[in-house]
Amino acid sequence: MSEPTTLHVGGASPYDVVIGHGLADRLPGLLGEGVERVALLFAGDLNELARPVLDALVAEYDVLALGLPDGENAKTSSVANDCWEALGEAGFTRSDAVVTFGGGATTDLGGFVAASWLRGVKVVHVPTTVLAMVDAAVGGKTGINTGAGKNLVGAFHEPSGVLCDLALLDGLPVEEVRAGLGEIIKCGFIADPAILTLVENDPAAAQETGSAVLRELVTRAIQVKIDVVVDDLKETGGRDGHPGREVLNYGHTLAHAIERATDYRIRHGEAVAIGCVFVAEVARRSGLIADELADRHARLFGAVGLPVGFDGDWDELLETMKVDKKSRGSQLRLVVLHDLADPRILAGPAEDLLRASYAALSGGA
Numbered sequence: 374m375s376e377p378t379t380l381h382v383g384g385a386s387p388y389d390v391v392i393g394h395g396l397a398d399r400l401p402g403l404l405g406e407g408v409e410r411v412a413l414l415f416a417g418d419l420n421e422l423a424r425p426v427l428d429a430l431v432a433e434y435d436v437l438a439l440g441l442p443d444g445e446n447a448k449t450s451s452v453a454n455d456c457w458e459a460l461g462e463a464g465f466t467r468s469d470a471v472v473t474f475g476g477g478a479t480t481d482l483g484g485f486v487a488a489s490w491l492r493g494v495k496v497v498h499v500p501t502t503v504l505a506m507v508d509a510a511v512g513g514k515t516g517i518n519t520g521a522g523k524n525l526v527g528a529f530h531e532p533s534g535v536l537c538d539l540a541l542l543d544g545l546p547v548e549e550v551r552a553g554l555g556e557i558i559k560c561g562f563i564a565d566p567a568i569l570t571l572v573e574n575d576p577a578a579a580q581e582t583g584s585a586v587l588r589e590l591v592t593r594a595i596q597v598k599i600d601v602v603v604d605d606l607k608e609t610g611g612r613d614g615h616p617g618r619e620v621l622n623y624g625h626t627l628a629h630a631i632e633r634a635t636d637y638r639i640r641h642g643e644a645v646a647i648g649c650v651f652v653a654e655v656a657r658r659s660g661l662i663a664d665e666l667a668d669r670h671a672r673l674f675g676a677v678g679l680p681v682g683f684d685g686d687w688d689e690l691l692e693t694m695k696v697d698k699k700s701r702g703s704q705l706r707l708v709v710l711h712d713l714a715d716p717r718i719l720a721g722p723a724e725d726l727l728r729a730s731y732a733a734l735s736g737g738a
């Protein structure tokens with residue numbers, strides 16, 4: 374097996390993202406000195422898969438293992454409250470730490486618990502999906518959903534380290550691999566076109582968990598995310614017309630509305646694919662990008678089995694889109710491309726433009 378790759382995330386609280394195979398013994402190194410107790414917050418269904426991580430932790434620390442509900446069901450205030458109660462009963466102090474083990478829903482919830490417990494304790498993420506490795510575990514965004522929408526409560530709380538153990542992906546259903554490719558291809562359009570070429574050249578290998586192609590895609594997408602968050606950790610804005618961290622929200626305004634409208638039955642990465650095709654259509658109709666670049670969106674997401682259309686109720690989706698965190702007052706703001714890897718903010722797009730763009734991908738135009 375090849376050597377692990379370590380990507381460094383700079384900034385005020387620097388940490389490493391390690392990518393490789395069988396990395397559980399690296400956990401104490403990432404947790405650092407002075408930790409006595411560790412809460413392992415894991416996706417409950419992944420009990421067996423979590424065993425090596427649990428064993429590595431038990432060898433060094435007092436461990437409180439807390440199994441969480443599956444997927445998006447973990448991202449609720451009630452699950453966060455259960456975790457706070459358990460940490461309180463166990464007497465967790467500021468020198469203790471959280472380790473998360475699961476997909477992006479688990480790292481989001483676990484990261485939020487770590488951010489809020491005693492106003493912030495250490496957290497190390499062990500992401501177990503492609504999506505969580507390339508996106509959710511890196512960069513410090515944590516959060517839960519509310520009735521009004523996705524990720525509306527949360528905090529920025531950077532991890533002390535991220536372990537991307539590719540061996541954990543062996544049993545990951547292909548639909549989940551594809552969902553991860555939704556965020557990876559997003560990174561290709563906004564910043565690293567080599568990603569797009571890799572997927573175009575071999576879409577089958579991109580979906581194979583053991584392939585060198587997927588490893589390169591994962592590494593490249595993590596690097597895109599690192600480059601963005603190092604410059605604008607708290608999403609306060611970019612420079613020279615670049616949207617800053619908001620760029621990572623490419624396709625997400627519609628995606629989050631679709632997730633809520635379907636009660637989270639559609640995967641996040643699938644919704645992102647649809648959302649990116651939608652904003653590409655907005656950019657095409659605004660005369661910002663050529664047909665070839667707009668069409669490349671549906672072609673690429675489609676090549677790895679991701680959905681590129683949706684036919685839910687537009688008015689309902691638009692209402693939810695308005696609570697997107699990029700909105701300012703009543704004004705929607707979308708990330709759009711002016712060219713490949715040249716993302717900008719489009720503020721206050723006309724509702725007619727949005728409706729027509731949506732109609733195009735829902736088969737209505």
Ligand SMILES: NC(=O)c1ccc[n+]([C@@H]2O[C@H](COP(=O)([O-])OP(=O)(O)OC[C@H]3O[C@@H](n4cnc5c(N)ncnc54)[C@H](O)[C@@H]3O)[C@@H](O)[C@H]2O)c1
Binds near residue numbers: 419501508510512640
């Ligand atoms: N914080 C961020 O920056 C950020 C970035 C992107 C996405 N997210 C969030 O991440 C979430 C989506 O993450 P996700 O796609 O990983 O979904 P998920 O966490 O819901 O996991 C998807 C499914 O895969 C299963 N699973 C996980 N690992 C497995 C494995 N190794 N083998 C077999 N099954 C496994 C899970 O049990 C679950 O059923 C969304 O809530 C999204 O909002 C956050």
Ligand SMILES: O=C(O)C(=O)C[C@@H](O)[C@H](O)[C@H](O)COP(=O)(O)O
Binds near residue numbers: 524621622625698
């Ligand atoms: O890290 C970011 O910043 C992102 O926007 C990455 C997105 O892929 C991710 O889905 C994120 O959780 C969305 O954030 P939100 O602020 O729109 O809730």
Ligand SMILES: [Zn+2]
Binds near residue numbers: 508556625641645
């Ligand atoms: Zn996302």
